[in-house]
Amino acid sequence: MGRRYDPERRQRIIDAAAAVVRESGIGGLGHRAVAAAADVPLGSTTYHFATLDDLLIAALRQINAEWLAEVESWVEGVDPAAPPADELARWLEDQLTGDRARMELEYELYFAALRHEGLRPLAAECLDEMARMLTRLVPDATTARAVVALIDGLTLQVLLADRPYDREGTSAALARIIGVDGDNGPPAG
Secondary structure, X not given: OOOOOOOOHHHHHHHHHHHHHHHHOHHHOOHHHHHXXXXXXXXXXXXXXXXXXXXXXXXXXXXXXXXXXXXXXXXXXOOOOOOHHXXXXXXXXXXXXXXXHHHHHHHHHHHHHHHOHHHHHHHHHHHHHHHHHHOOOOOOHHHHHHHHHHHHHHHHHHHHHOOOOOHHHHHHHHHHHHOOOOOOOOOOO
């Protein structure tokens, strides 16, 4: 029997890798687990992705693209008349009270970049792209990076320390970073 032509196989493998990481974490990622999840022969995973790092990079690239598409959609829908700090604080609350497993996965992948050098550029690209998107809501790129850093720090506190999210406190902190009137003026007293 000849080889079956399957032009979508590589993408199914990437989808399966992302699903395995979502279900079992990075430690659960293996060629066998991905092959089973994708319903492909084991050799197909190693043909398309010689190493687990290659597979992990492909999964992270896809997960980042999905996340950034959602952020982009949210940014486009923000009410331009609303204070950016309030909108950002509300959005972060929605993220933290939504699919917690997804948030944990995203941060697990970023922490993996500390040990897997090949993941670092993808993690940095995602942070840079998020900051770029936020420049539509805040005065400049430096402020956007500070906002991303605050969001990451607060998210880690909620996820790791199981601290409750403080929407008002977050909004106040964001307002100080962004500037009282949104023009990066002097911080609130």
